[in-house]
Amino acid sequence: LAKQKEVHGGSRRTYEWPRPAVTVDIAIFTVLESDGxxxxxxxxxxxxxxxxxxxxxxxxGFVHENEDLSAAAARELLxxxxxxEGYLEQVGAVGTPGRDPRGHTVTVLYAALLPPDKHVLxxxxxxxxxxxxxxxxLPELAFDHSALLEAALSHVRRSLGRNGACFxxxxxxxxxxELQTVCEVVLGRPLDRRNxxxxxxxxxxxxxxxxxxxxGRHRPAQVYQLIRKRFEAHAQxxxxxxx
Amino acid sequence: LAKQKEVHGGSRRTYEWPRPAVTVDIAIFTVLESDGxxxxxxxxxxxxxxxxxxxxxxxxGFVHENEDLSAAAARELLxxxxxxEGYLEQVGAVGTPGRDPRGHTVTVLYAALLPPDKHVLxxxxxxxxxxxxxxxxLPELAFDHSALLEAALSHVRRSLGRNGACFxxxxxxxxxxELQTVCEVVLGRPLDRRNxxxxxxxxxxxxxxxxxxxxGRHRPAQVYQLIRKRFEAHAQxxxxxxx
DNA sequence: TCAAAAGTGTTTATTCTACACCCATGA
DNA sequence: TCATGGGTGTAGAATAAACACTTTTGA
Numbered sequence: 001l002a003k004q005k006e007v008h009g010g011s012r013r014t015y016e017w018p019r020p021a022v023t024v025d026i027a028i029f030t031v032l033e034s035d036g037x038x039x040x041x042x043x044x045x046x047x048x049x050x051x052x053x054x055x056x057x058x059x060x061g062f063v064h065e066n067e068d069l070s071a072a073a074a075r076e077l078l079x080x081x082x083x084x085e086g087y088l089e090q091v092g093a094v095g096t097p098g099r100d101p102r103g104h105t106v107t108v109l110y111a112a113l114l115p116p117d118k119h120v121l122x123x124x125x126x127x128x129x130x131x132x133x134x135x136x137x138l139p140e141l142a143f144d145h146s147a148l149l150e151a152a153l154s155h156v157r158r159s160l161g162r163n164g165a166c167f168x169x170x171x172x173x174x175x176x177x178e179l180q181t182v183c184e185v186v187l188g189r190p191l192d193r194r195n196x197x198x199x200x201x202x203x204x205x206x207x208x209x210x211x212x213x214x215x216g217r218h219r220p221a222q223v224y225q226l227i228r229k230r231f232e233a234h235a236q237x238x239x240x241x242x243x
Numbered sequence: 244l245a246k247q248k249e250v251h252g253g254s255r256r257t258y259e260w261p262r263p264a265v266t267v268d269i270a271i272f273t274v275l276e277s278d279g280x281x282x283x284x285x286x287x288x289x290x291x292x293x294x295x296x297x298x299x300x301x302x303x304g305f306v307h308e309n310e311d312l313s314a315a316a317a318r319e320l321l322x323x324x325x326x327x328e329g330y331l332e333q334v335g336a337v338g339t340p341g342r343d344p345r346g347h348t349v350t351v352l353y354a355a356l357l358p359p360d361k362h363v364l365x366x367x368x369x370x371x372x373x374x375x376x377x378x379x380x381l382p383e384l385a386f387d388h389s390a391l392l393e394a395a396l397s398h399v400r401r402s403l404g405r406n407g408a409c410f411x412x413x414x415x416x417x418x419x420x421e422l423q424t425v426c427e428v429v430l431g432r433p434l435d436r437r438n439x440x441x442x443x444x445x446x447x448x449x450x451x452x453x454x455x456x457x458x459g460r461h462r463p464a465q466v467y468q469l470i471r472k473r474f475e476a477h478a479q480x481x482x483x484x485x486x
Numbered sequence: 487t488c489a490a491a492a493g494t495g496t497t498t499a500t501t502c503t504a505c506a507c508c509c510a511t512g513a
Numbered sequence: 514t515c516a517t518g519g520g521t522g523t524a525g526a527a528t529a530a531a532c533a534c535t536t537t538t539g540a
């Protein structure tokens with residue numbers, strides 16, 4: 001293990017000790033139809049090495065030399081899903097001793113949000129046994145990943161209205177009902193349809209996609225897209241959409 | 244530098260690369276009287292080694308083997324201020340390549356809040372040239388610490404009403420005016436006195452400290468203390484004090 | 487008696503919440 | 514024609530914001 005001299009910060013002392021390993025773990029969320037209703041899902045990979053062989057875990061790996069943390073997270077996202085650009089936010093760092101039985105490991109946790117239409121690309125990565133799991137039916141998770149997932153989830157809940165997080169869970173074109181469903185699923189509680197729409201109107205960061213409509217056997221819905229510039233201006237003024 | 248085998252997460256590959264170093268940096272805030280008004284201050288240490296010798300920096304240092312991140316932050320806080328228990332919150336991790344010219348370093352940033360009566364203990368640490376600096380009169384900072392400080396500050400602003408952060412900036416006994424001043428200084432904007440007090444009353448997590456009063460040459464103020472249990476109950480119900 | 491900060495209520499504007507009905511479509 | 518989800522407005526409640534005067538003390 002590495003030894004090093006302390007020359008950091010304001011310290012005048014000299015220390016030597018082994019370095020902890022630095023990893024990135026990533027909770028990749030999406031909203032999918034799952035037996036009847038839309039459900040929030042997280043991408044898990046099955047471990048085939050000890051410790052926790054056979055258990056499910058969040059995708060993750062070591063940070064490369066001179067690689068930015070967000071770049072490492074983006075790399076993991078790409079490897080697992082084939083998605084090159086996704087919504088990515090840092091949740092925080094965890095380095096509790098003993099969290100990895102192999103040694104002292106500090107992990108930086110990220111949360112990612114994917115639209116459902118990107119899922120086809122999933123096999124593009126290196127063919128690991130990655131699978132979507134509904135949050136309501138989670139298997140046992142390896143390491144402290146259960147706590148990490150919990151933290152990532154509450155982070156996502158808090159940031160739903162910020163940074164356009166909710167739009168990251170939808171394709172470019174979407175109906176207001178789809179948007180509301182996604183929000184309800186993430187927040188885990190129902191929202192009032194009219195109040196929801198009013199807030200969006202006030203923000204004025206959606207534009208109707210002309211002509212396009214989608215259909216069931218009922219009245220078709222208007223399709224919208226996000227005007228990113230307007231949204232950012234709105235977010236600057238108001239902070240967030242107050243779902 | 245350390246080499247390692249990749250056996251983390253769900254990966255089946257084997258990698259080898261040097262590990263980044265892991266440090267903790269800490270932005271320690273307090274509110275002090277400074278030429279006339281109360282001002283938010285941050286504790287900086289003067290570097291005496293290259294790089295950035297002579298420049299000011301946030302206190303920080305390497306994370307020890309099998310040391311928790313928050314423990315490392317608490318250790319830094321103790322070393323710099325002599326304070327054994329302080330309000331401490333993680334802001335996030337930063338690992339941009341090149342942020343430390345000596346090599347790839349990931350730092351986990353913490354924010355700490357101290358009451359003004361703890362300052363006497365400052366020299367207890369290892370006698371470094373640590374000094375309080377008003378945020379309005381900052382010197383040039385080493386590394387990317389200017390950005391770190393910015394991040395820590397906005398984190399503290401967001402969490403003022405959560406977790407009793409504002410109370411961490413005051414002694415156990417305080418007047419409502421002191422509390423309001425501290426909030427105003429951190430937020431950087433004035434607050435309405437009556438509305439401020441109403442919110443505190445509604446929360447019902449303060450108790451009057453009987454008999455005690457403090458004084459200038461004007462009417463004395465009632466002294467209060469925080470009832471931590473009640474505050475936590477309130478925070479659970481309401482989320483935070485809505486300053 | 488005066489300066490200086492402490493303390494206290496009410497009114498208004500804004501925001502949030504709850505709620506019910508008509509519309510367009512495909513089967 | 515009917516079942517299904519799409520679309521719209523309003524009234525009451527709760528919350529937030531603005532605002533001025535009286536009190537107590539020490540000098």
